[in-house]
Amino acid sequence: MTDRPLHHHPRRLLVTGGAGFIGANFVRYRLATYPDSRIVVLDALTYAGSLASLEPVKAQPGFRFVHGDIIDQPLVEQLLRDESIDTIVHFAAESHVDRSIHAPDAFVQTNVLGTLSLLNAARSVWLERGMAGCRFHHVSTDEVYGSLDPADPPFTESTAYAPNSPYSASKAASDHLVRAYHHTYGLDTTTSNCSNNYGPYQFPEKLIPLMVLNMLQGKPLPVYGDGLNVRDWLYAEDHCRGIDLILHYGRSGETYNIGGHCEKTNLEVVQALCTAMDELLPQSPHRPHHRLITRVKDRPGHDRRYAIDARKIAGELGYTPAESFSGGLQKTIRWYLDNPDWWQPLIENGYQDWITRQYG
Numbered sequence: 001m002t003d004r005p006l007h008h009h010p011r012r013l014l015v016t017g018g019a020g021f022i023g024a025n026f027v028r029y030r031l032a033t034y035p036d037s038r039i040v041v042l043d044a045l046t047y048a049g050s051l052a053s054l055e056p057v058k059a060q061p062g063f064r065f066v067h068g069d070i071i072d073q074p075l076v077e078q079l080l081r082d083e084s085i086d087t088i089v090h091f092a093a094e095s096h097v098d099r100s101i102h103a104p105d106a107f108v109q110t111n112v113l114g115t116l117s118l119l120n121a122a123r124s125v126w127l128e129r130g131m132a133g134c135r136f137h138h139v140s141t142d143e144v145y146g147s148l149d150p151a152d153p154p155f156t157e158s159t160a161y162a163p164n165s166p167y168s169a170s171k172a173a174s175d176h177l178v179r180a181y182h183h184t185y186g187l188d189t190t191t192s193n194c195s196n197n198y199g200p201y202q203f204p205e206k207l208i209p210l211m212v213l214n215m216l217q218g219k220p221l222p223v224y225g226d227g228l229n230v231r232d233w234l235y236a237e238d239h240c241r242g243i244d245l246i247l248h249y250g251r252s253g254e255t256y257n258i259g260g261h262c263e264k265t266n267l268e269v270v271q272a273l274c275t276a277m278d279e280l281l282p283q284s285p286h287r288p289h290h291r292l293i294t295r296v297k298d299r300p301g302h303d304r305r306y307a308i309d310a311r312k313i314a315g316e317l318g319y320t321p322a323e324s325f326s327g328g329l330q331k332t333i334r335w336y337l338d339n340p341d342w343w344q345p346l347i348e349n350g351y352q353d354w355i356t357r358q359y360g
Contacts (some may be wrong), residue, residue: 004249005149005275008135008188010087012038014079016070016118017092019043019101020204022139023238024053026089029240031057038062040083041094042076044069048203050341070114071213076121076194087247088136090118093174096205097143097167101300104166111170112177119181127185135168136189137247138178142232142257143168145193147303150230155193157255164301175255182253190250192243195257195308199236200335204343207266208329211273213343221274227267230305235262235328239319245317256317259308262325267293272326277331 001134013030018041027039045051045067055062064083068075070092078083094100094107094112119136126134145155146162161176163169175191191316198208211221242258250256264272274289286292313319323331336343 001061003341007249007251008247010037010135011097012040012083012085013087013089014040014042014076014083014085015089015091016042017049017055017090019045019049019051019065020054020091021082021199021206022197023091024050024201024241025199025236026091026240026243027054027063028057029237030058030244031062034059036062038064038083040066040079040085041065041072041081042068048096048205049094050134050201050203050342053201061351071109071117071293073117073121076118076255080121080125082154086131088118088122088291089243089247090115090136090138093139093171095141095167097165098205098299100165100167100170104170107166107170108173109166112173115174115177119177119187123181123185124185127187134269135188135190135247135252136178136181138174139243140175140191140193141168141171142193142259142306142308143303144172144175144304148305148307150305152305152307153255154232154259155191157257157312158307159231164303177254186251189245190252191255192240192246192258193255193308194239195232195234195306196250197236197239199332200339201342202236202332206268206347208273209343211270212277212326213347214275214334215274215284215286215289215292218292220294221270222296223267223270224296224302227270227295228262228265229302230265230307230323231269232259232306233262233264233269233325233328234258234321235323235331238323241322242313245313245319249317251316256313256331257308257310257352258313258319259310260321260325262312262321263305263307264325270340272329272332276329280333280337287357291327305346
């Protein structure tokens with residue numbers, strides 16, 4: 001994987017939020033790459049978590065699922081002890097900016113207090129009992145850095161934090177707690193701040209799956225404001241490879257930005273989706289799909305641009321994203337077309353009702 005020095009050798013992992021989008025992608029990637037690994041998934045199965053996302057690995061001998069909340073510190077401590085966990089990979093989070101604007105309390109509860117609970121459990125079991133060779137990896141977001149103007153250089157690991165939404169503020173707080181537990185207590189921690197992820201199994205409140213499923217149903221494709229807000233796009237499997245490199249070779253106490261080298265405006269992404277759907281579904285009664293694009297009122301505090309400078313992880317760990325945006329988009333759309341059994345129950349359970357109210 002890399003000729004860099006090995007800093008940690010993960011064997012028995014606790015993956016929080018492993019039934020969510022990126023967490024489930026990581027679990028599948030990890031067990032495919034290291035079939036002898038032990039992975040214990042801890043997930044509360046809130047609205048965006050799905051056991052169906054773990055169906056491909058549930059029969060593997062190294063896999064275990066535990067339904068529980070990261071706030072439950074005694075449960076976490078018990079899992080660390082009983083399973084001899086040497087690595088925590090912390091994905092569990094409330095992650096949708098729009099929901100944080102309307103209901104910020106849940107984001108503080110999960111993202112801040114939940115992270116604190118995990119850190120306290122790791123400190124209690126690993127440090128106070130003298131367990132060596134254990135690592136806590138925290139998965140965060142580029143949104144903690146705030147917003148960039150078009151001419152600004154991309155975010156680096158030394159960019160000052162300037163969160164602008166309740167979601168990004170809660171993630172910034174959790175990042176600071178992880179850093180503090182490393183410096184105060186000597187806990188072996190690493191943090192990654194990633195750009196916008198996309199790929200299979202993503203809950204359809206996020207831009208790409210929302211647009212794909214709306215096109216299949218002939219529903220409007222809501223685009224905030226002028227549609228020129230810029231995001232850096234990262235295919236989920238590339239993100240998982242980056243995390244895996246950090247687990248093995250990342251230096252303790254360090255932060256690594258994981259980006260896709262792929263800045264696109266929201267409107268460009270939606271237009272690319274429409275073009276791809278026109279090609280993949282020539283029989284669709286809704287072609288050309290760009291006619292479904294609908295401008296809606298911009299959301300409060302909408303950051304104008306995010307962009308990741310990923311030179312640190314490239315230079316130290318040899319990481320570069322493998323998937324092109326066009327290739328990743330094709331794979332993602334085909335997955336949703338081929339897996340209605342995964343997303344159809346979400347529609348039947350009314351997830352679109354909240355989204356319809358949101359876009360008004």
